[in-house]
C-alpha cells in the first residue's frame with residue numbers, strides 16, 4: 066500500500082487518507098465568474114511525473130496538506146508543510 | 156461500398172499449408188508516409204473504429220493510425236469486456252444503445268468472430284438508495300425501448316443460483332437492475348477485426364510509432380499552440396508527418412497528447428485493476444455487478460472468473476497493481492458468493508483510465524482547429540468503441556458534430572452542462 070507522509074502523523078496507509086487532487090488556488094468566491102469556478106472544479110493538471118497534490122488525513126489528524134508525488138514511481142519529495150490548510154474539492 | 160474483409164476459412168488455411176503458400180498477415184506493414192489526410196493517435200478500439208468508419212462510411216482512406224506500442228496495448232486489450240446500454244441519462248442511453256446495435260452485427264460486418272455473448276447483466280442493490288437508482292435507471296431505459304427492469308431477490312436467485320440472496324449475508328441483496336441484452340465480448344477480436352477491416356480499405360496502421368509533439372500554428376499559447384491555432388501535423392519517434400486533421404484517441408494518456416496541442420482537458424488518469432481465477436466448470440450465466448460492494452464478476456467461456464472493481468483512489472500512470480486491491484476484491488467477491496473461498500486467482504493486471512468529472516466522454520472538436528478528441532472513456536469505454544468510431548468519423552467527414560455526441564462536447568465543462576453518469580458507470584463498467 067502507498068505510504069503517505071502525513072506531516073502530523075508520519076507515514077500512513079493511503080486508505081487512511083482521502084485524495085483531493087491537484088493543489089490549486091481556490092478563486093475568490095466574491096469575484097470569480099461561473100466559468101472560473103468551473104475551471105477550478107473540473108480542470109486539473111494530469112502530468113506523468115511530479116504532481117503537487119492535496120491529501121486529507123481522514124482517519125488521522127484530520128488536516129489537509131499539500132505534497133509532491135511522482136505519478137509514475139509514487140515517490141514523494143519536499144516534506145509537506147504541517148498545518149497548511151488548503152481545503153478543496155471532495 | 157467496398158467489399159468486406161475476406162472470410163477466414165479453414166479449408167483455405169489447410170490448402171495453403173499443404174501447398175507451402177503464405178497465410179496473409181491480418182494487416183499490412185507499410186512504410187510511414189510524410190503526409191496523410193487524417194492522423195489518428197492511439198491504436199485502441201476507438202482509434203481503429205474511427206479509421207474503419209472513415210474509410211467504410213465516408214471513403215476517407217488516406218488515414219494513419221499511430222500507436223507507441225502495439226495495437227490493443229492500452230485499455231482495449233485489458234478491459235473486462237462488459238457491453239451494455241442501461242445508463243442513467245437519456246443522452247448516455249441513446250449513445251450506448253447504438254453501440255450495442257453495431258456490436259450485434261459486428262461479426263458479420265467485419266467477418267471476424269468477436270464472440271459476443273448477450274448473457275444478461277445484473278446490477279445488485281444492497282440498500283434503499285441503490286434500489287432507488289436502479290428504478291430510476293430502469294424508467295429512463297424503458298422510455299428509450301431498452302430492455303431493462305428491476306427484479307426481486309427470488310428472480311435473481313433463479314437467474315444466478317450461486318448468489319447468496321438470503322437475509323443472512325452481511326449486505327443482503329434487495330433487488331437488481333436486470334438488462335438481458337448486456338453481456339461480454341472478446342475484446343482482442345474486436346480490436347483486430349477493426350484493424351483488419353480498416354486495412355482492407357487502405358488505412359495504415361503504424362505500431363511502435365510514438366507521437367512526441369503536435370504541430371500547431373497561430374494559437375494564443377506559447378509556440379503558437381493553444382486556442383485559435385490550427386493543427387499542421389505531428390512529430391513522431393519516426394519523423395514528422397503533416398496532416399490537417401489529428402485525432403486524439405489515447406485514453407489514459409489523453410492529457411499528455413492534448414497538452415502537446417495546448418488544449419486543456421478535464422481528465423485525470425487512474426489505473427483500474429482486474430483479476431482472473433483458475434478455470435472451473437461454467438456455473439455463472441450472467442454478468443453480476445455490485446456497486447455497494449465495489450465488485451463485478453463474469454465467467455469466460457473457458458470457465459475463468461473475471462473480477463473487477465472501481466479505479467484506484469489517486470492519480471497514477473503506474474499499472475503495477477497492488478496487493479491491498481486484490482485482497483479487498485477477494486473479500487468482496489466472497490460476500491456475494493461465499494462458495495468460492497477456495498478458488499485460486501491466476502493473474503492480476505491493470506490499465507490506465509481517463510476519468511472525467513461526470514463519467515461521460517469528451518468528444519469532437521477542440522479550440523485548436525483540426526485537433527479532435529475522442530477521450531474520457533474512463534472505465535466504461537470499450538463498449539462505446541463502435542459508436543464512438545462511427546460518430547467521430549462522421550464528425551471529421553462532415554466537419555460538424557453529430558447529434559448523438561452533441562452532449563459530450565468539451566465546452567460542456569465551461570458551460571456547466573455535465574452529463575452525470577456516475578450512478579451507472581462508477582463500478583459497473
Ligand SMILES: Cc1cc2nc3c(=O)[nH]c(=O)nc-3n(C[C@H](O)[C@H](O)[C@H](O)COP(=O)(O)OP(=O)(O)OC[C@H]3O[C@@H](n4cnc5c(N)ncnc54)[C@H](O)[C@@H]3O)c2cc1C
Nearest residue numbers: 197199200201223229230231234235237366506536537538
Ligand atoms: C481493467 C479494466 C477493465 C475495464 N472494463 C471495461 C468494461 O468491462 N467495459 C467497458 O466498456 N470498458 C471497460 N474498460 C475501459 C476500456 O478498456 C477503455 O475505456 C477503452 O479500451 C479505451 O479505448 P481507447 O481506444 O480509447 O484507448 P486505449 O485502448 O487505451 O488505447 C490508447 C492507445 O494510445 C496509445 N498511445 C498513448 N500515447 C501515445 C503516443 N504518445 N503516441 C502514440 N500512441 C500513444 C497507447 O499505446 C494505446 O494503445 C476497462 C478498462 C480497464 C483498464
Ligand SMILES: [Zn+2]
Nearest residue numbers: 074122125126
Ligand atoms: Zn495525519
